[in-house]
Amino acid sequence: MRSIWKGAISFGLVTIPVKLYSATEQKDVTFHQVHREDGGRIRYKRVCTVDGEEVPYSDIAKGYELASGEVVVLTDEDFEDLPLSSSRRIDVLQFAPADQIDPIYFAKSYYLEPDAQGAKPYVLLRNALESSGQVAVVKVALRQRESLATLRVRDGIFVLETMLWPDEIRTPDFPFLEEDIEVRAQELKMAESLITTMESDFDPSEYHDTYREALQQVIEAKVAGKEVVAAREEEEAGPAVDLMAALRASVEAAKKEREGEPAKQKRAGGKAKDEDKAASKRKTRKSA
Template structure:
């Protein structure tokens, strides 16, 4: 990994030197567009709709258009803005973990301690764990000031950038205000269904089936080329299944779902999952953390 930012976590008189690394990566198979007839690469061109000429990247600027007025903004205009070039991750608040709504979370980054004696880093990590707190911080990445959270992830500190409050849409769907009556039996059966699916979450159990099958297809085409029989290589597993009718009785649907879940839970694989030995990513038995306090944020 390569650090994309170097600075310090700053709160009060405490200063924790750190480096920032992207915590995630895209696992999708990388592809590009080609001409089906001869396999030639398709190149994108930026063409001006006024003069019809291809425009070089260095000659492209941004513009704001509200329908009545157009304002062209050059590179000099952006450079004139008072961008914050502070190398500090400024802590604004420490808040309870459960006050962070997941809808606000964006990209995740790991923080590496860079001090020769990382005691301050370890102290901050332990304090956040012991107090069940998340830090609200401000950071400047690529000249843009972002709001983010600073939290504990295993043995490391990490930040996750946040959407601003005005970026979350207000919605008022008609269905959520319905006065439909939910019976006690329906609620009890629904709770049983939830319980029958209840487990400790282990992300390593689940695979991206689409990407796995795409890699299988690419390997098969490399091996057999255009002679590949797609129907034999990828048979339709659903073609022999009988279509299910519309669900009319909610209670009956819940009851059947509970029975099906209980009977198929042992010895069968879920779609998109692989068998494991029942251990979590930390190597501990999942039952050992069933009573542990859950932390969010």
């Protein structure tokens, strides 16, 4: 990984120099716009809508459109006096329980690595924060944008998670929230039973992007000159007419799936034992 920012965690009178890295990457299949006839790339020009001339990047400024349609043009000088932190500090503002911060606020995650001289205070703050069971609420400026963020510990590393500001969170305003919708006690109990039946420890490795995998296969088939066969689409079930019956059927299906897991594991274990026995026999014959 390559660091994208250097700065320091400011914790009281303690300064911890750190490097910042993107903690996530979008695994997506990217495409270019091309000419269907010859595969040539489609390019876009920066053209002024007033005179129709192509504009070099050096002559492009930022413009803010008013409600009247008029545009206010801002220059680099206009941005120089703004109160945006340029000290490259991650200022610790407070410490708070993690469960007090709604995940809807989180925007992007970054890893923080200590510089050589910052390793000891980094580990000190990491251990203290981890034992407290809290997260640090901080303020940081990245890419000309000041953000709130949290510092938490994951696998021995500080994770900086930038946050949205409160006025950036939309208020849900849906008509059904004002309706008096009655849920029967039996329906609630059955729904809770379904949740209990499907409850298990979360293992992210059990899930994968089936669409991306299928798309990659289509591309590979194109490259190999094979015929691309469209996958059969499964019919989506419509909304349940009898909610109680649907819940009951869901619980039964979940139970059957859960009961089948030990059998699968047993078969997998038996297969592994058979393979070990076969390997042992081959080894014995070879030594003889």
